[in-house]
Amino acid sequence: MEGHTMIIDVWAQHPTRRFMQHDMFDSLRRWTGTTAPLDELPVAATIATMDAAGVDVALISAWYGPEGALISNDEVAGFVAQAPGRLVGVAAVDLARPMSAVRELRRCVRDLGFAALRVVPWLWGWPPDDRRYYPLYAECVELGIPFCTQVGHTGPLRTSETGRPIPYLDNVALDFPELVIVAGHVGYPWTNEMIAVAHKHQNVYIDTSAYTVTRFPSELVAHLKGDHHKVLFGTNYPMISAAKALEGLDELKLSESSAQLFLHGHAERIFGVSVAR
Structure with missing residues (x-):
């Protein structure tokens, strides 16, 4: 990029070894020609990767699925503590136990200082308008944090149906107009649907995680070039x-x-993240 502007990465993970070695990522390793690491990745390595691209802050998420935590909330809190000001925590919860999930979300925000909740629907096989999510949406509104989720097809060998923006996210936004929703992975092959949902609902946004700039769908590029786009970098x-x-x-x-809205402006406002200069 020409010069330097603030950059916030809104969808990242500092991975544990059990996360990286999980067999659901075999398809991604096949595409990229990589192998699962044998050792834990130090936080310093993640910060070095951020520094190499001029990224000021990365929001790193826990990962929780039916089999348990692949990256726990307390592990994320430990990673954040090693790089204050550079890493910000995002909570994950056990969707199958709604009340325990609500209590865990409160703990993550109030005690650990996390900035958002992320649920990856294909991990559970339940779309975002399933009743199990609804107590969490109400709590996100009460806590004043956004809900982050995945839209579009899945790279891992899991169902893509849960990633359809219409009807699932559209229904959620109708039921919870105060809920800020950040939909990651651009929604391909339903990108036009995702843009339509973002246009329709004041509090719905898109993030570009899992896609390089050169792979952005043309309709997303056209939307991004507008001064009033609703796209965040991930x-x-x-x-x-x-x-x-x-x-x-x-x-x-x-x-x-x-460019400023894309790289940091939306993220600063939506997640309440400040970038130290």
């Missing part, structure tokens, strides 16, 4: 590094205001 690190994700950004020729 990587899905460690699957994609920030440097790789940002290659080709200058060629999009975004206006200064569009």
